[in-house]
Amino acid sequence: MTRLQQWVPPTERRSREAILRAGMPPPWPESPMRQVRRWASDMDGLLGEAAATGSAWTFDFWRQGRMAVFTSESARRQVLAAGPEELGHANDLAGLFVGPHSLLLRNGEDHARARRRTLKLIGAERLSVYGQAMLDVTREWLATLSPGDEIEVLDACQNMTLDIILRTVLGVPPGPDYDALHAAARAFMMSGRSVAGNLAALLLPTDALRGAVLGPEDPTGGSATLGALGRSLPGAVEGRTLVSLLRASIARRRAKPDGDDVLARLVQEGELGDAAILDEIATLLLAGHDTTAVTLGWMLYRIGRRPTLWTELRTELEAHTEGEPLDPTKLPRRGLLGACVMESLRLDGLTLGVLRRARRSVMIDGYRIPAGTLVNALVRPRHIDPERWDDPERFAPERMLSAKPAPHEFAPFGGGYRRCVGASFATYEMQIVLAGIAEAIELHTPPDVVVDRVQYGPFPGPSNRIPMRVVARP
Numbered sequence: 001m002t003r004l005q006q007w008v009p010p011t012e013r014r015s016r017e018a019i020l021r022a023g024m025p026p027p028w029p030e031s032p033m034r035q036v037r038r039w040a041s042d043m044d045g046l047l048g049e050a051a052a053t054g055s056a057w058t059f060d061f062w063r064q065g066r067m068a069v070f071t072s073e074s075a076r077r078q079v080l081a082a083g084p085e086e087l088g089h090a091n092d093l094a095g096l097f098v099g100p101h102s103l104l105l106r107n108g109e110d111h112a113r114a115r116r117r118t119l120k121l122i123g124a125e126r127l128s129v130y131g132q133a134m135l136d137v138t139r140e141w142l143a144t145l146s147p148g149d150e151i152e153v154l155d156a157c158q159n160m161t162l163d164i165i166l167r168t169v170l171g172v173p174p175g176p177d178y179d180a181l182h183a184a185a186r187a188f189m190m191s192g193r194s195v196a197g198n199l200a201a202l203l204l205p206t207d208a209l210r211g212a213v214l215g216p217e218d219p220t221g222g223s224a225t226l227g228a229l230g231r232s233l234p235g236a237v238e239g240r241t242l243v244s245l246l247r248a249s250i251a252r253r254r255a256k257p258d259g260d261d262v263l264a265r266l267v268q269e270g271e272l273g274d275a276a277i278l279d280e281i282a283t284l285l286l287a288g289h290d291t292t293a294v295t296l297g298w299m300l301y302r303i304g305r306r307p308t309l310w311t312e313l314r315t316e317l318e319a320h321t322e323g324e325p326l327d328p329t330k331l332p333r334r335g336l337l338g339a340c341v342m343e344s345l346r347l348d349g350l351t352l353g354v355l356r357r358a359r360r361s362v363m364i365d366g367y368r369i370p371a372g373t374l375v376n377a378l379v380r381p382r383h384i385d386p387e388r389w390d391d392p393e394r395f396a397p398e399r400m401l402s403a404k405p406a407p408h409e410f411a412p413f414g415g416g417y418r419r420c421v422g423a424s425f426a427t428y429e430m431q432i433v434l435a436g437i438a439e440a441i442e443l444h445t446p447p448d449v450v451v452d453r454v455q456y457g458p459f460p461g462p463s464n465r466i467p468m469r470v471v472a473r474p
Contacts, residue, residue, distance in 0.1 A: 009033070015060045023368035025056035025068050032060040040198035044380075044453060044460040047352050051381040056365055064092065064202055067374035068367065069353070071381060075365050076408040079354050079377035080416040084108050087356035089418065090374050093458070095206045097239060097286055101272075101279035103421060104287070107359065115421055117271075121262045122169075122284070124424040129260055130168040131328025134429050137163045138436035145441065147472040152465035153443065154297040157433075161293040162186060164429060169284050170249050171261030181249070184242040189290050191235035193457045201458075246282060250274050284422070291350055292426045294461045296433060299344035301466050302395040303434075304445030309397070312336055313438040314473065326439055328432050337438075339400035341430045346383045347395055349412035350459045353378040356418070379411040442471040 010018075012031040019027040028035060028050070038046045039061060050057050051071045059067045070076070079087065084107060091104040098104060103114045120126070137160050145151065162185055172178045191197070200209065249263065254274075257267040262284065266277050303309045313336055320332045331337060353376040358369050369375055384392040388409055389399070413420035420426075437443065445468055452463040 009062055010060060019058045019060070019066065022370055024058045024066070024370070024373070025070075025365075025367050026058065028057045028059050032062055035059050036061055036199070036202055040202055040455075041195045042455050044352065044455065047376075047378060048381070051378050056367060061202060061374075063205065065357075065372060065374055067376055068364070068369050069376045069378065070365060071378050072365055073382075073408060076354065076377040076379065076382070076411075078364055079356060079375060080407055080411070082356065082362075082416065084111065084359075084417060086359060086362050087375060088359045090355040090357040092206055092357075093201050094283075094286065096201060096210050097243075098282045099275060099279045101276040102283045103280070104283055111418075118280070118284075118421050121265060122422060122425045127424060127428045128329040130164075130425070131428070131432055133167045134164050134432040135326065135328050135436050137167065138433045139440075142436065142440050145470045147441070147470055149470040151443075151468055151470060153300050153468045154293070154462055154464075154466045157293040157297040157300070158186065158189070158290065160433060161289050161296065161429070165285055165289050167261070169262040169281055169288075170246075171253070171259045171264050172249060177245075177249070177252075181242075181245050184238065184245050185285060185289065188235055188238040188242045189457075191238045195455070197235065198455075198458065243278070243282070246278055246285075247274070250277055250281075287420070288422045288425065290457075291459065292429060294456065294459075295344060295348060295350065295426075296430050297462060297466050298348035298451075299340060299430065299434065300437070300443055300468065301445055301449075301451055301462070302344060302347070303340060304443045304468050306395065307442060307444050307471075309336075309340070310438055310442040310473070313340070313434070317435060317439055326435060328435075331431055331435055333431065336397060336401070337431050337435055338427075339397040340434060341427050342400040342403075343395060343397040344430075345412035345427075346389070346400075346410060347393070348453070349380070349383065350461075351412050351414055352376075352380045352460070354411060354414050354416065379409075379415075382409045383412070385409075440473065442473055443468045444471050445469075 010032055015032050016027045019025075030038070035046075039059070047069065050069050054071055056068065056070045056072070056075070059069060061067060070079075088107040089105060089111070094102065094104040100106075101114075103111065103118055106114050122130075140163075141156060141160055159182075162182055166172050166178060166181055166185075170181070172181060250267075251274075253259075253263050253267045257264055263277070263281055266272055266280060272280065316332055316336050317326065320330070320335075321327070356375045358371050358373045358375055360371050362369050362375075364375065382388060386392050388405075407415050413423035413426075449467055451466055453460050454463045456462070
């Protein structure tokens with residue numbers, strides 16, 4: 001049995017001395033334990049507090065290592081421009097669910113090859129293949145609604161985005177297998193919402209934690225080092241069930257490799273074994289479902305507080321289609337439809353900063369960043385900066401009709417050579433769902449409903465399920 005490596009948490013004094021001795025930005029003025037607790041329960045607030053100082057800081061997150069946080073434009077530019085030999089991936093925690101074949105966990109040329117392959121599957125040139133499935137999912141949900149219904153939009157968005165992944169990535173037809181995958185994926189995602197789960201991910205070794213949670217379903221074949229403790233952790237049962245079902249989906253595709261979904265194409269290409277394919281589809285499921293759902297929910301909530309936008313969206317769609325049925329491949333991508341998506345990503349996007357891990361010692365803003373250190377060039381402060389955006393806390397999609405923000409001031413999907421590979425897929429999906437809703441109904445936000453930004457598992461999210469009212473279109 002693999003033994004846990006002996007490790008002693010740093011004291012506040014030792015942590016501070018080590019940071020100053022290394023020539024890094026000054027240590028954040030709280031104990032490492034408090035930093036870890038705040039990161040697990042309110043990372044948005046913690047980084048916002050750091051950004052408000054206008055200075056660079058070093059956080060100490062114990063097992064996850066130290067993180068140098070920068071707020072300056074020069075640091076953002078440098079991190080975005082850095083190549084793979086300087087700054088690599090910082091997605092270690094993704095290893096709780098995906099194995100080493102995942103795009104998220106690769107560096108250098110290995111990452112570049114995997115990225116090219118994934119872009120061929122879900123990049124901009126392939127989006128037209130998936131558009132009709134996205135619209136079909138939207139219309140199936142709309143068919144369940146009636147004017148006057150009170151609905152929880154966040155729940156609806158999570159169901160729709162998951163259905164879209166199951167159809168476009170896994171190609172699973174409706175039936176028992178589809179229902180089982182849907183239920184398992186939702187259960188796994190919901191299990192990762194707790195602060196306790198975040199703390200466990202931060203404080204326990206990732207490889208041991210993955211083995212504990214996934215057990216015999218561990219993509220890397222690791223042992224359950226943490227034993228019974230691991231099986232009781234949030235997401236353990238759900239994670240094992242989901243991985244088992246994904247393996248079964250791969251086996252079915254091996255037996256019948258027809259189709260144009262991502263899994264079918266991976267099997268048809270014949271380059272990857274089952275373990276690598278599992279990592280590929282698990283990555284797309286992990287990174288492309290809940291994040292899109294949360295951002296989509298925010299957008300519908302914002303539009304529902306300005307219901308005249310529904311009329312404007314319909315007018316744009318009707319002028320574009322000229323009486324023909326809505327065609328997902330011919331949406332007005334640069335009009336109000338696209339502007340609503342961009343404005344939502346600016347105001348409510350989940351990316352707090354461009355996060356990397358130094359692969360060698362680098363200098364940023366005059367500070368030495370040792371190899372192995374996390375580097376976080378904050379972008380959210382720039383998204384809501386009044387010097388860049390007039391009345392930045394206001395949802396105003398019309399501003400995006402003419403805005404041409406530079407990459408260092410608008411980066412909702414990160415940036416540089418590791419920009420989110422699913423960015424085009426996610427924005428296209430949001431546009432199609434919004435177009436499908438706008439042509440059929442309106443969703444109004446009751447005046448007493450306020451949705452705040454809170455910790456939502458591993459990223460910020462809405463403080464409630466976003467209750468809205470279904471209204472018939474005029």
